[in-house]
Amino acid sequence: MKKISILILILLSIRLQAQNPKVTILGTKKAEVGKDYTFTAKVTGTDSTITIQKYQWSVSLNGSGYGGASNIKGYNSKTTIKTSDTISTFNVIWGDGKEDCYWKEDKIGVSVFYLKDTIEKQIPIKEKKVEIMFLEIPTITPNTSIQRCCTDTIRYCAEACTGNYFSWIITGGTPSSQEGAKKCITVTPSANKNIEIKVRARRKDGLTKYYRDVKQTIKRTEPKTPSINGLKDLCKGQTYEFCVNQFCGMTGINWIIPSSLVILSGQGTKCVKVTPSSAAEDGVSFNIIAVAIMEGDCIAADSKKNVTIYSSEIPPEPVGYVILEDLFPGDIDPCDEANFYSVKFVTTKQYKNGYTIILPKTVIDVPHHNLDDRIEVTVCNYNICSGIKKCKTFIVYLPDCPPDDDDKWSRLVISNNNSEKDNLSSIIKYNDILFRSEEPDIFNDKIIKVNIFPNPFSGFTNMIFPFVEYGTIQVFDITGKSVYNEQIQNTNHKTIILEDKFKDGTYFVRLISEQFSVVKKLIHHK
Numbered sequence: 001m002k003k004i005s006i007l008i009l010i011l012l013s014i015r016l017q018a019q020n021p022k023v024t025i026l027g028t029k030k031a032e033v034g035k036d037y038t039f040t041a042k043v044t045g046t047d048s049t050i051t052i053q054k055y056q057w058s059v060s061l062n063g064s065g066y067g068g069a070s071n072i073k074g075y076n077s078k079t080t081i082k083t084s085d086t087i088s089t090f091n092v093i094w095g096d097g098k099e100d101c102y103w104k105e106d107k108i109g110v111s112v113f114y115l116k117d118t119i120e121k122q123i124p125i126k127e128k129k130v131e132i133m134f135l136e137i138p139t140i141t142p143n144t145s146i147q148r149c150c151t152d153t154i155r156y157c158a159e160a161c162t163g164n165y166f167s168w169i170i171t172g173g174t175p176s177s178q179e180g181a182k183k184c185i186t187v188t189p190s191a192n193k194n195i196e197i198k199v200r201a202r203r204k205d206g207l208t209k210y211y212r213d214v215k216q217t218i219k220r221t222e223p224k225t226p227s228i229n230g231l232k233d234l235c236k237g238q239t240y241e242f243c244v245n246q247f248c249g250m251t252g253i254n255w256i257i258p259s260s261l262v263i264l265s266g267q268g269t270k271c272v273k274v275t276p277s278s279a280a281e282d283g284v285s286f287n288i289i290a291v292a293i294m295e296g297d298c299i300a301a302d303s304k305k306n307v308t309i310y311s312s313e314i315p316p317e318p319v320g321y322v323i324l325e326d327l328f329p330g331d332i333d334p335c336d337e338a339n340f341y342s343v344k345f346v347t348t349k350q351y352k353n354g355y356t357i358i359l360p361k362t363v364i365d366v367p368h369h370n371l372d373d374r375i376e377v378t379v380c381n382y383n384i385c386s387g388i389k390k391c392k393t394f395i396v397y398l399p400d401c402p403p404d405d406d407d408k409w410s411r412l413v414i415s416n417n418n419s420e421k422d423n424l425s426s427i428i429k430y431n432d433i434l435f436r437s438e439e440p441d442i443f444n445d446k447i448i449k450v451n452i453f454p455n456p457f458s459g460f461t462n463m464i465f466p467f468v469e470y471g472t473i474q475v476f477d478i479t480g481k482s483v484y485n486e487q488i489q490n491t492n493h494k495t496i497i498l499e500d501k502f503k504d505g506t507y508f509v510r511l512i513s514e515q516f517s518v519v520k521k522l523i524h525h526k
Contacts, residue, residue: 021045023112025128031094031106032133032206039090039128041110053113053120057090060107094132096210104134104162136161138201138214148192148220149298150248157184160201160212169198172218191296194219223249225292228305235385236276236311239264242288243271244303249295256289256302260309268293276309283352284309310353312385318356320347322377322394324363327519340508340519345379354383362510362519363396450511456523460497463509463520467492471513475522478506498524 027039041055090108108130112123138160146154153176158166168175168185172193176186189195195218202211230242244253255272257263260280266272274288285308292300324341341363345356357380380391451464463473473494475484483502488494496509507522 058109163201167200171196223300225303252293315381319349
């Protein structure tokens, strides 16, 4: 009984398969451009009641407009199809009009029509993916220029989509091999000529008539001596080393050293050791010049480094007065809104044997102050050789608000010491402050560029600044009240978000770091 049941199930299965014939496409999965390929439709699950009527074939990319000129002789750029509705085979020759790897996959499809018990039926379309071995115009890397008199070998490589067989022609250099199949080739440049590279890419198993060519010129540039590495502040009695990094074609360095320095060793090499002359004048700056000695007839542009010589001492106390430079002149009434000032020191006796440091460099004037309001500014003369600094505190008295008369509101009065205001050393007009002294910056005297966008802004704005390891971003309203405070670390940008509760108006953003401190004006507009 069990055997009979199994036999019945087998017969039913065969019957169902006969009722639902299937089609499979036999043929290649990868096709070379220009070659003839045959695909066969194999129908399974038929019986004597089924008669195949026709095969309807399709190609996804056929007729989609390959375009472009063919470089295969005897073939146009479009796919060629050879077929008949009455046979189960299908022949395709793919053309070469596509030069983009994006299009390299095609699909062959077939739908089979048949009669079963005089009723016409159709097997749903069956597709087969075929990867077409198209070639792109080769790209050569690297394509950067080469310095003249540099003959170090360079490895060039080519890419051309499915290209796997390359022919190289090199002029202006000597290739290590003329082996055509290599994707990469090593070239020894001549001393001065441009390198001309010609590459032909094709398929190892493809038609020899199917290829893509490219020509590229690698230009030569004039050599330039690299930057000089070393300290910029030199102390008498110490030894210092200045070096230039080795670069292609360089055989040595000719160091041009002023009489203020004495060469101890290294002339002609990439590193030189020097010591300041004891007779050198303190605080005087001059250039150390390095000129690379090159192979061949090349002459390298020189490199310069500015240095200053100092001697160890206990510095004198600063002599001069402080001024505040309005960062937003004419925009703010100091009696109604907070303002920001850059602190400057005008010296009457310049300290040359070191730096003059001012702290703080920026101050905020809170509005509605009175004549007792003051800002303390510390000015120090710092000698880098001894590490000793001498400092002096200056008191900045702010104008009374509201003013007693038409003139007083527009003045900032500055005292050189903590004495009474009756002994003021200078009076500077608030709306007419100019920076007249040269203030050495202990942080390399760089111009700090900060971009804020959008500004005016609604809700948020972006702040771009020089890289900061550790710092703080603060936002103040016009009363001087802090409305935003955030620590930043290892970044050069920040998005500042002010909640909807903040009113429209003027704000100030301050960025403080170990390297610099800046203040910018913000306009909030919903």
